[in-house]
Amino acid sequence: MRESEPMPATGAEKSQDSAENSALATRLRREITGDVLFDQFSRGRYATDASFYQIMPVGVVVPRTMDEALRALAIARDAGRVVTPRGGGTSQCGQTVNDGIVVDFSKHLNRLLSLDLDNRNCVVEPGIVLDDLNRKLKQHGLWFPVDVSTASRATIGGMAGNNSCGGRSLRYGTMRDNTRSMDAALADGAVLHFGEVSRNLARANTPDDASGLFQDMLALGEREATEIAERFPKVQRRVGGYNLDALVPRNAPNNMAHLLVGSEGTLAFTTRVELKLWPVIRNKVLGVCHFGSFYEAMDAAQHLVKLRPIAVELVDRTMIALGREIAMFEPIIGAAIRGDPDAVLIVEFAEQDQAENFERLKQLTELMADLGFGWNNPPRKWAAWSTSSSPRCRPASPISAPPASTS
Numbered sequence: 132m133r134e135s136e137p138m139p140a141t142g143a144e145k146s147q148d149s150a151e152n153s154a155l156a157t158r159l160r161r162e163i164t165g166d167v168l169f170d171q172f173s174r175g176r177y178a179t180d181a182s183f184y185q186i187m188p189v190g191v192v193v194p195r196t197m198d199e200a201l202r203a204l205a206i207a208r209d210a211g212r213v214v215t216p217r218g219g220g221t222s223q224c225g226q227t228v229n230d231g232i233v234v235d236f237s238k239h240l241n242r243l244l245s246l247d248l249d250n251r252n253c254v255v256e257p258g259i260v261l262d263d264l265n266r267k268l269k270q271h272g273l274w275f276p277v278d279v280s281t282a283s284r285a286t287i288g289g290m291a292g293n294n295s296c297g298g299r300s301l302r303y304g305t306m307r308d309n310t311r312s313m314d315a316a317l318a319d320g321a322v323l324h325f326g327e328v329s330r331n332l333a334r335a336n337t338p339d340d341a342s343g344l345f346q347d348m349l350a351l352g353e354r355e356a357t358e359i360a361e362r363f364p365k366v367q368r369r370v371g372g373y374n375l376d377a378l379v380p381r382n383a384p385n386n387m388a389h390l391l392v393g394s395e396g397t398l399a400f401t402t403r404v405e406l407k408l409w410p411v412i413r414n415k416v417l418g419v420c421h422f423g424s425f426y427e428a429m430d431a432a433q434h435l436v437k438l439r440p441i442a443v444e445l446v447d448r449t450m451i452a453l454g455r456e457i458a459m460f461e462p463i464i465g466a467a468i469r470g471d472p473d474a475v476l477i478v479e480f481a482e483q484d485q486a487e488n489f490e491r492l493k494q495l496t497e498l499m500a501d502l503g504f505g506w507n508n509p510p511r512k513w514a515a516w517s518t519s520s521s522p523r524c525r526p527a528s529p530i531s532a533p534p535a536s537t538s
Contacts, residue, residue, distance in 0.1 A: 152189055155210045159192060162202055165239065166193035177217070177233045181281075184225030188215070193235045197256065197402050200234055204400055205320050207232045216396045218258055218286030221279075222293055226395045234400075237286055243267050244403060251408040252311055257288025257401045273408040276303040288401050294370045294393030302441040302481070305368060306392055307377075309407045313388040315399035317344075322402065325391055327384040345387055352378025352385070373398075414485040415441070418478035418495045419467045422504065428474035431502055438494050441481040447474045 156169040168174065169190040178187045189212060194200040207214045213231030220227045227233075236258030243264060244254040248271055255264060261282040265274045278297040279285050285295070291313065295306045303309065312326030323341045330349065352359070356379040363369070363376050370393060377389035391399055420435070422428040425447055432443055451468060454460040468475065480491040 151210070155206070155212070156190055158206055158210075159190070159203060162206065163192065163194060163199045165195040165199055166191070168193070177220075177235070178228060180217075180220035180222055180225065180227040182223045182225045182228075184228055186225075186228040186230050188229060188233045189231055191233045191235060193238050195239045197240060200236070200240065201316055201320065201322070201400075201402070203232065203234055204316060208318065208320070214400065216257070216288065216292075216400055218289035219260065219281065219284035221281040221285045222289065224293075226293060227289070236288055241286070246271070248273070252405055253408060254403055254405045255287050256403055257291070258286050261285050261287065261290065268408060269411060272411050274411050275309065275406055276409050277306050277309055287404050287406070291392050291401060291404055292395050294374075296368045296370065298444050299442045299479070300368060301436065301439075301443065303409060305370065307374060307389050310386075310388050310392050311405040311407055312386070313391050313399075313401055313405070314403045315391060315401045317399055323399075325386075325388040325399075326405075327386045329384055330380055348378050348387065348390065349385060351375075353380055356380060412441075412481045413483065414488060415479055415481035416485075416488045416492050417467075418476075418480075418492055420476040420478060420495070420499055420504070421469060421472040422474050422476070423472065425474045427504075428476050431499075431504070432476060434498060434502060435476060435478055435495070438478075438480075438491055438498065440478045440491070442477070442479040444477045444479075445474060446477065448472070451475070 152169065156167055159167040167190065168177075173191055174188055177191045178185050192200075192203040194203055204214055213229055215227065215229040215231060215233050217227045217233050217235050218237050236256070237260070239258070240256040241258040241260065241263070242256050243259065244256060246253045246268075251273060253264075253268070253275075261275065261277075261279065264287065265282075268274050275287075276297065276299055277290060277295050278299055279290065279295045280298070289295075290306050291310060293306075297303070297305075312324065314322060314324050316322045323344070328345050328349070352375065355375065359376050359379055372393070374389050374393050377387075378385060388405075391401070418440075420428075420431070422431065428445055428447075432445070435443055448471075451464060451472070454464045478495055480488045482488050482491070
């Protein structure tokens with residue numbers, strides 16, 4: 132056995148662990164009406180997510196109310212067990228698996244709690260699935276635009292945990308940019324409201340738990356402001372690590388919820404989330420730009436974003452081939468893809484004025500030609516094309532797929 136490997140548990144230790152787990156399960160079942168799952172099959176189901184990691188939890192709790200979720204947290208704390216809150220399990224880096232107690236919010240804690248149409252915000256429980264939320268909002272002409280590809284399974288709590296971006300983050304930003312506030316429980320069970328706070332709080336004499344914590348955090352941000360400015364990456368979609376830059380002094384209130392966003396549930400146990408909402412997209416057009424190599428597509432993206440599209444999405448040869456093999460996607464692939472490109476960039480414009488969208492499409496054509504991509508530059512240079520019958524959408528070199536209108 133290598134020195135770094137742990138010693139295997141003895142029979143006595145396994146017996147003790149089994150007894151402790153049994154006692155923990157008994158207490159949870161006694162004090163919680165939701166599902167308490169400590170059987171091998173259920174634990175196995177929760178041992179995986181969308182990643183290739185696998186960790187067997189001690190047990191799983193599916194609370195019916197938020198009070199029950201907090202009760203489970205308290206019981207696990209008393210037993211010395213770690214707690215992992217979980218939603219749809221769509222994360223690809225193992226964020227939703229652990230060897231402690233998994234608390235599943237997605238089955239019961241998935242309500243839209245309030246909706247403020249005038250101020251365009253809503254409050255939700257963390258287990259609500261993005262598609263379900265947007266179906267409720269659409270009738271009011273609103274939507275939550277952090278539109279991740281797993282929208283039919285991803286929960287708002289999970290999206291806040293990993294600071295999801297979505298395909299249209301060029302226009303709408305990340306989860307952090309669209310989170311107004313969060314209510315969450317700390318490890319000791321204290322439930323706090325994380326929202327905007329004044330910088331004056333850092334020097335105020337306020338003894339309560341929330342103010343004391345926020346004072347410490349703001350003081351940390353002030354002390355490390357120079358280091359944060361120098362070392363934090365200046366990128367639009369930074370989703371790794373804690374958002375310490377949310378704590379530095381600025382000419383606006385600091386939002387303490389932005390420290391929780393992206394923390395993967397390691398700082399607090401989210402109980403509700405207040406979201407910023409946007410008007411539903413009414414008009415849009417798509418440009419499908421073809422490239423002879425993956426590298427050329429990646430390199431061209433830095434130029435295409437200067438046209439201020441709402442989204443730029445890369446689809447490589449593998450995904451195109453898979454799409455052609457699926458009956459429901461084959462007609463779309465056939466209509467939008469010409470020939471056999473190595474990659475395409477789907478460029479979406481969605482201004483309120485449809486004439487402006489067509490103008491941006493024309494600019495996309497011109498830009499692609501300036502970059503040297505056109506149908507007259509084979510074999511490794513490609514362009515975009517249109518399936519529209521409109522003369523204005525039929526230039527000789529790059530343009531896009533047909534204009535689409537949504538309501």
